[in-house]
Amino acid sequence: MLQKSYAHQLLDGLTKDQLYKYIFSELPENKAYYQKSMNQAVNAIVEHLENRNEPFSGASLEEVKVRFSKIFIDDTGYGATLHEVLDELKELYLNDAISFHNRKYVAHLNCPILTPALAAEVIISSINTSMDTWDQSAGGTFIELKLIDWTLNKIGYPVDSDGIFTSGGTQSNMMGLLLARDHFIHQRYKIDPKVDGLPPEATRFRIFCSEVSHFSLKKNAALLGLGQKSIVSVPVNEYYQMDTHTLIHAIEKERLSGNIPIAIVGTAGTTDFSSIDPLSDIAEVAETYNLWFHVDAAYGGGLVLSDKHCYKLKGIELSDSATIDYHKTFFQPVSSSGFFMRNKTHVDYIKYHADYLNSKEQEEEGLPNMVKKSIQTTRRFDALKLWMTLRMMGRKKLGQYIDDIIYLAQQTALMLRERGKFEVLNQPEISAIVFRYNPIPGTRIDLCSVNAHIRKAMFNEGKALIASTKVKGQVYLKFTLLNPLTELKDLEEIADIIQKHGEEYFRNN
Numbered sequence: 001m002l003q004k005s006y007a008h009q010l011l012d013g014l015t016k017d018q019l020y021k022y023i024f025s026e027l028p029e030n031k032a033y034y035q036k037s038m039n040q041a042v043n044a045i046v047e048h049l050e051n052r053n054e055p056f057s058g059a060s061l062e063e064v065k066v067r068f069s070k071i072f073i074d075d076t077g078y079g080a081t082l083h084e085v086l087d088e089l090k091e092l093y094l095n096d097a098i099s100f101h102n103r104k105y106v107a108h109l110n111c112p113i114l115t116p117a118l119a120a121e122v123i124i125s126s127i128n129t130s131m132d133t134w135d136q137s138a139g140g141t142f143i144e145l146k147l148i149d150w151t152l153n154k155i156g157y158p159v160d161s162d163g164i165f166t167s168g169g170t171q172s173n174m175m176g177l178l179l180a181r182d183h184f185i186h187q188r189y190k191i192d193p194k195v196d197g198l199p200p201e202a203t204r205f206r207i208f209c210s211e212v213s214h215f216s217l218k219k220n221a222a223l224l225g226l227g228q229k230s231i232v233s234v235p236v237n238e239y240y241q242m243d244t245h246t247l248i249h250a251i252e253k254e255r256l257s258g259n260i261p262i263a264i265v266g267t268a269g270t271t272d273f274s275s276i277d278p279l280s281d282i283a284e285v286a287e288t289y290n291l292w293f294h295v296d297a298a299y300g301g302g303l304v305l306s307d308k309h310c311y312k313l314k315g316i317e318l319s320d321s322a323t324i325d326y327h328k329t330f331f332q333p334v335s336s337s338g339f340f341m342r343n344k345t346h347v348d349y350i351k352y353h354a355d356y357l358n359s360k361e362q363e364e365e366g367l368p369n370m371v372k373k374s375i376q377t378t379r380r381f382d383a384l385k386l387w388m389t390l391r392m393m394g395r396k397k398l399g400q401y402i403d404d405i406i407y408l409a410q411q412t413a414l415m416l417r418e419r420g421k422f423e424v425l426n427q428p429e430i431s432a433i434v435f436r437y438n439p440i441p442g443t444r445i446d447l448c449s450v451n452a453h454i455r456k457a458m459f460n461e462g463k464a465l466i467a468s469t470k471v472k473g474q475v476y477l478k479f480t481l482l483n484p485l486t487e488l489k490d491l492e493e494i495a496d497i498i499q500k501h502g503e504e505y506f507r508n509n
């Protein structure tokens with residue numbers, strides 16, 4: 001009470017109602033203010049959609065920096081209306097936001113998102129459930145559990161499997177490597193790494209993945225105390241898949257040099273090429289050498305939605321753990337991802353009982369708690385987005401989206417090849433195409449410079465956004481197609497823009 005009247009005095013002129021209306025609450029004033037605010041925020045987005053036809057405004061870094069240099073957080077404070085703040089936000093952010101929903105955004109692995117999931121976002125952030133324990137989430141726990149079971153079933157794991165929603169593929173991959181590491185230590189050295197830490201031999205642990213697997217594996221290996229050198233990059237074949245003979249050779253080589261193989265990571269949907277490693281064959285190798293097998297299906301996980309393409313994930317059911325990103329190929333807003341393990345007892349490697357949160361007694365009473373399976377404590381109710389999506393749309397409609405983008409990717413690769421001005425490196429297994437502008441094959445032109453110029457010029461212009469990557473040290477361009485609304489004619493227009501910038505480069509150099 002003392003504090004409230006103190007604040008009251010400080011903010012002279014404000015009534016108590018005016019001061020506290022911002023707090024989300026059942027009080028009539030607050031409820032009305034909430035509803036009005038939400039409407040205004042939605043209106044700002046609708047206006048943004050109306051005014052924005054291109055994926056990017058083309059604003060330069062300098063322009064944006066200057067705008068922020070005029071903002072002093074302490075100076076504003078109370079007094080600004082939501083309307084004013086939203087107006088300011090247009091200038092600072094919305095007008096230049098990168099539109100992942102735009103049909104000509106074909107750069108990174110960002111999908112357009114679904115309205116049922118956006119409606120869920122409002123509920124998620126308003127109710128603000130935290131998923132760690134039953135006493136903070138109640139029915140939310142069962143919504144997440146249902147979706148975990150559904151995904152486990154789609155992966156093809158046995159009944160004793162389990163999973164958890166995570167913040168993204170990077171965190172899910174970390175959990176995969178963490179369980180792989182601790183399972184190995186527990187089996188081999190009969191110690192509990194959770195309590196005892198790592199044995200000295202851990203500096204010689206080795207994890208095998210393809211040379212085009214995601215960088216989060218290296219980053220996570222470092223965070224897990226194994227060092228980036230623990231990651232052995234296995235060369236890929238002409239289809240950008242891990243070659244299993246080379247894999248076996250790499251395992252043998254490491255063993256001969258005194259290192260200790262502990263795990264293999266197969267990728268289902270590589271970031272650059274969308275290629276899928278031969279999962280069944282890798283599973284066999286993992287079994288032969290008694291290694292943990294993790295599948296990074298952050299990108300390819302969405303294939304489980306498609307009756308036509310789900311066969312491409314064959315072998316994932318034989319893995320020990322898997323990553324699936326709902327915020328990539330399930331058309332969900334960031335963040336929404338899952339980590340799945342074949343054997344639910346493996347969760348013991350990370351399980352912890354905190355007396356204030358998930359005591360042993362509560363567990364014995366049968367109260368579910370999700371915190372034991374997660375490396376986070378407070379955790380968003382991201383599951384609700386997928387829940388509302390699937391309850392409203394069903395799996396098959398999402399599967400149709402996947403079929404559409406794969407078909408579009410195949411047509412696009414063909415279109416690029418037929419133009420005769422592009423070198424296309426891969427036939428997309430899902431929806432990523434790596435290529436470069438090379439109008440006069442065989443001549444000694446600097447292809448790296450022209451292709452780097454094209455990507456940069458396109459970003460500065462903003463009419464269409466594409467990505468670039470390097471393959472064997474050479475700069476290439478990349479399309480990642482995740483928008484079922486994008487049509488071949490959009491890609492043809494993008495190819496025209498690429499050619500225009502390429503020709504311009506040659507004229508000026």
Ligand SMILES: Cc1ncc(COP(=O)(O)O)c(C=O)c1O
Binds near residue numbers: 170216
């Ligand atoms: C194959 C793969 N794995 C993992 C990740 C990391 O996922 P996130 O960005 O959700 O952490 C990515 C991201 O693009 C990816 O392509």
